[in-house]
Amino acid sequence: MNSVSVNDSSITVSEELVAACRLLAAEDPARESDLALALTRLSNRQSTALNSRKALLAAQEAVHIYQRLADADPDGDVEPLARALNILALRLVEVGRRDKALFVSERAVSMERMRPAGPAEGTPIPGVGSERVGSERVGSERADSERAGSERAASDLADSLDTLALCLRETGREQQSRASAREATEIREGLREHRRREHRTDTV
Template identity: 45%
Template sequence: MGTMLSEVGRWEEALAASEEAVHIRRRLAVANPDAYEPDLALSLSNLGTMLSEVGRWEEALAASEEAVHIRRRLAVANPDAYEPDVALSLSNLGTMLSEVGRWEEALAASEEAVHIRRRLAVANPDAYEPALASALSNLGNRMSEVGRGEEALAAAEEAVHIHRRLAVANPDAYEPALTASQSNLARAYLAAGDLGRAIPLYERTLVDSERVLGSDHPDTLISRNNLAGAYESAGDLGRAIPLYERTLVDSERVLGSDHPDTLISRNNLAGAYESAGDLGRAIPLYERTLVDSERVLGSDHPDTLNVLGSLAASYAQAGRIDEAIMLLERVTSDFVRVLGSDHPDTLNALGSLAASYAQAGRIDEAITLLERVTSDFVRVLGSDHPHTLSARHNLALWRGRRGMPPVPRPRSPTCWPTLCGCWAPTTLTL
C-alpha cells in the first residue's frame, strides 16, 4: 500500500501506511521472531524509502540500518536464504548514507553489496546477475561522490555490459533495467567532464526509454530531464531549454503539478532560464517552485532547500544582493540543521554565501568563509575531489585580489571553475 501511494506522489499517506506496517510486524516479531523478523526487515526497508521521500533522512537511515542488522543476523543462521536480502539492504543503506553526506560509509556499504552479489552470481548467474548489475550501477554513483572517477566509470560500464547481455536474451525483462544503467553511466561520464560520451549516451537512453516504456512513462520523463541537464552543462541552452519546457509540461500532465519530480523539473527549467540570462522568467518560476515545495515537501526537505538556494543565486545575479545574502544565510543555517555541517550541500551553500559576500564587497568575510569551506572539503572529501578543487581555486582567486599569497594547490588540478555566485546544486538529477 505504501509503495503504491508513493508511486503517485502521496508521500505522507505512503509514510503512514509504512509506519503502520512496521508497528504491526514489530509486535508480531516480538511474539514470534522466527516467523516474523524477515517481514519486519522488509517493512523497515520500505519505511526507510518512504522517510527519505519526505526528507526525513536521519530516520530513514535508522530504519535502513535496522533492516541491515536484522538481515545480517538471519543470514548467519541461513546464508542461502538471506544473503541476497543483506545485499539489497546494504545497497539501500548506501543510498541513505549518501543522502546525509556520509559518502565513505555509503561507499563501503555499496562495495559490500557488490561483493556479496558477485559471489552469488558466480554460483548462480541466472538468478543473481541482474542484482549484481544493479549493485554495480549504485556503486558507480557512490564512487563518483568521493571523486574516484575511473573506478566509478568501470563499475557503471560493467553494469551496462551485464544488462545489455541480459537484454539481448530477454528484452522484455531487462531493457528497462538497461536504460537505467545507461543513464547512470552517462551520469558518470558527465561527472568526469566527458560530455562527448555523456550526451550521446543520454540521447540513446531517451530513445530507448520512449521505445521500451513510452513517452509518458515517469522514467522517460527522467531521461528527458537528464538529457536537458547534459545539454545545459555543455552550454547548449538552445536545446536544453525546449527540452526542459517539454518535460515540465508532460510532468504536470502525467504526474500532476505537485509531484516532487514535477517540482524538480520546474526548478531545473528556472535554472536554464537563469543560465540564459532570462531572469524575468527564472525568478518568478523559482519563487513559485519554492512556495509549492514548502507546501508539498516541507521547508526542511533538501529539494526545498536547493530551490531556496537557487532563488538566492538568481537574486544575486539580478543585483538584489541583500535579499540574496539573507536567503543564503537562512539556507546555510537550515542545511546545517537538517543535513549537518559536513554535508557537501551544506559546504556548497557556504561557498555560495561567500560568493555573495564578495559580490557585496565584503571580501574579507568571503575569504574567511572560503578558508573554512576549503578546509572542510579537504577533511570531508579529500584534496583531489572536484568540490575541493573548486573551493581551493575560488579561495586563491579572492586571496589574489587582496594581494595575499595563494594556498598551496593540490597535486593534480583538472579544472578551475570560476567563482560566480551560482548555486552549486541548481540542476537536480531525477
C-alpha cells in the first residue's frame, strides 16, 4: 500500500471519529473535549496529506471549542487550549498567514509559561509522606505524577517555542527566532539531563 492510500485511509478514519464525537457532544456537552481532540488529530493528518485548508479549518474549530471550555472554567487546565493554539499557528503558517500565525504562537507560548510546574526533585509535598508505608507510597506516586506533569509542561513549552521560532523567521525576525529556538533547545537539554540523573539514582 502506498503512502497516499495510507494517508487517505487515516483521514477517513479521523473524519469518521470526528463525526461520531460531534454526535456525542451534541447529546452531552461534557464530551466536547473529545470532539476537540478528534479535530486536532484530523488537522494533523490533513496537514500530513498536504490538505492545508482543511487542516486549518479543523484546527480552528478545535481552538474554538477549547477556548469556550476554558472560558467556562477559568481555573481549569490550560494545556489543551495551549496545545491547540500551537497547532493552529502551524496550520496558519502552512497557508501563508504569517502575521496571524505569529500572534497565535505568541499566545500559545504565553499560556505554556503559565502552566504550573511540579515540585523540584526531592521537594516534600505538604501533608504527604510523614505517615508510614501506605501514605509513603501515596506520596511517592503523587510526586511521580507531579514530576511527569512538570516534564510534560516543559516539553510542550519547548514545542511551542520551536513553532514561535518558525513564525518569527517567517516574518523576518531572525534574531528573535534564533533566541526562541535556543530556549527550546536548552529546555530539552535540561529535560534529558534530569532524566539521566533520575536513571542514575534509580540504578544505585
